[in-house]
Structure formats: C-alpha cells, structure tokens
Amino acid sequence: MSNIADLIEEYILQRLASEQNSKIELRRTEIADEIACAPSQITYVLSTRFTVAKGFTVESRRGLGGFIRITRVPLQNIIYQDILNKINEQTSLDEVRAMIRYLVQNGFIANREAALLFQVVPVTLVKLNLKERVEFLRSIFLTLANFS
Numbered sequence: 001m002s003n004i005a006d007l008i009e010e011y012i013l014q015r016l017a018s019e020q021n022s023k024i025e026l027r028r029t030e031i032a033d034e035i036a037c038a039p040s041q042i043t044y045v046l047s048t049r050f051t052v053a054k055g056f057t058v059e060s061r062r063g064l065g066g067f068i069r070i071t072r073v074p075l076q077n078i079i080y081q082d083i084l085n086k087i088n089e090q091t092s093l094d095e096v097r098a099m100i101r102y103l104v105q106n107g108f109i110a111n112r113e114a115a116l117l118f119q120v121v122p123v124t125l126v127k128l129n130l131k132e133r134v135e136f137l138r139s140i141f142l143t144l145a146n147f148s
Contacts, residue, residue: 004037008045011035012070022072028062042068052078076108080145087137089130093122096137108148 011031015024028039043060050056050070055078059069083099100117103109117140125133 004035004041005045005049007035008037008042009049012045012050016070016072024070026068026070028066028068046070076145076148079103079106079108080141080148083141084138087134087141089134091134091137093125096121096125099141103144109144113144 028042032039055075057071100114104114
C-alpha cells in the first residue's frame with residue numbers, strides 16, 4: 001500500500017489532469033475527508049512535491065473560506081525565467097556558454113541554434129558596455145523562450 005503522501009499527490013495530479021487549463025482549486029478539508037488524512041499532511045505534500053522547481057505554483061489560504069490553487073507551469077518557462085534572473089552585469093562569457101549548453105542538453109534548443117549563439121555572443125559582448133550586455137543577453141534568451 002502506498003503511503004499517505006503518495007495518495008495525496010496522486011489525487012491532486014489526477015484532478016490536475018482532468019482540467020483543461022492545468023489549474024485547480026481545492027479545499028484541504030475535501031481532500032482530507034476523501035483520503036482520510038490530516039490537513040497538515042496535505043500541506044506537507046504541497047510544500048515538498050508541488051514546488052516551482054517541479055513545475056507548479058501553489059497559492060493557499062487557510063480558514064473557512066480557504067482554498068488551495070495549484071497551477072502547472074511549463075518547465076521551460078521556469079528554466080528561461082531562472083536564466084533571465086541570473087543575467088546581470090557580472091555574468092561572464094563562460095556562464096553564458098554554460099546556460100546555452102544547459103538548454104541544448106535539456107532539449108530546449110537545437111545544436112544548430114547553440115552553434116550560432118557560440119559564434120555571435122562572444123563577438124557581440126566585446127563591443128557592448130555592461131548595461132548593453134545585460135540587455136542583449138536577456139533579449140536573446142527571451143527570444144529563445146518565445147520560440148520554444
């Protein structure tokens with residue numbers, strides 16, 4: 001028999017799968033009654049298995065009018081947002097290359113796109129001041145995100 005956390009996770013994932021917009025709104029008491037568990041166990045599952053790193057956002061409000069709103073966020077959105085957050089005036093060419101390699105290794109861009117970036121980025125960065133570098137790099141990664 002599965003443990004209670006697995007049952008809670010499975011219940012939530014099934015509910016998410018049945019929704020067209022990858023968004024559900026639940027009540028802790030409903031889940032707790034259906035699975036026969038404590039609401040605190042639901043909170044534990046939400047905080048450990050439905051994280052941003054795993055592709056979910058969770059909004060929660062406790063009390064009588066309380067709810068749990070869970071949204072599945074495409075992983076690529078999270079990856080690109082993380083890359084954009086890491087780009088600043090101190091971002092080195094090696095870090096940018098590592099970001100590009102990561103995108104290739106995880107199938108977000110093709111080898112051909114990476115090869116073009118490996119040629120264009122170093123030449124361009126040399127010609128730009130720090131502020132322009134940040135804008136240029138963010139523009140490149142935003143463009144990749146929009147076409148992924």
